[in-house]
Amino acid sequence: MRLRILFHDHCFDGAASAATFTRFFRDRIDRNVDVNYVGLSHGTGNVFPNDAFSGDENAVLDFRYSQNPRLTWWFDHHQSAFETTADEAHFRATRAPDDAALGIRPHKFWDPTVKSCTRYLARLATERYGFDASPLAELVHWAEIIDGALFPTPRMAVELSEPALQLMMLLEASKDPTLIPRIIIDLAERTLSEVIAQPYVQTPLGPLYEKHLSVVRAVRERARCEDRVATYDLCDLGIEAANKFIAYDRFPECLYIVAVTCGEKRVKISVGSNPWSQRDRRHNLAAICERYGGGGHPAVGAISFARDRVEDARQTARDIVALLRTPPAI
């Protein structure tokens, strides 16, 4: 049997979901299944390649819904899982009943309230299909922490010393199309420490970690915090984005950060609110970013500018900083 697994690319939860599903399928459905992995990225329009559903069984994990009748397995937890209301209606009309068992098809599950797709999948595979997910407990645990941003301290997300967090960094940054499927296959069978020790993982990890440390140094040197709003500008350094936890670690008292960074093609303003101070958050960051042509969630947002508009981006960032320093009129 040929199984195609379409998963959220460059994402720890996407890769962990693919590994969990692989092990589940081998254990409960077909020991000798031939698995093919396809990473998918968000965008508008049809994000599924033409041959996306060419397996005997086709699974989409931690990624948007498709009405394709050849989709036989779907597990997701994104709020934005349905691009159209027709997609959602199709899902509701064709999903399995609540007492679904292995023989009942298709197997489609969505719950936007869960933190990670990996734990959701592991739980359903256990409860409904008799899967023993206990060998994957470590992987499930870390997917929940990473996708739920449940780090006990910002320092953990800055040092990235845990094997899971090093893998997260590699999965997010890798441009080698063969690397992520290889990691998924390993994650289905080995511990995180065993996977991280593999030479094919260690080799690309070294330079990435060095780069991460140089970003940490740059943010620590440049970030300033006033009235609980931290800001920094890395535009001249060609750093495309910086992990927001570096600023939360440097200024534990800060409520918001506003950062300006520059990639090859665009200038980006990232706006975030400190996960450890959510009770004090008074602004909707998605609404603020939308005002300037960006978007996001209430707690985190972003705005992109063309590469030649650095000064416009800097001025917009200053305006947003001023706005966040003043409590909104209610």
Ligand SMILES: [Mn+2]
């Ligand atoms: Mn996810």
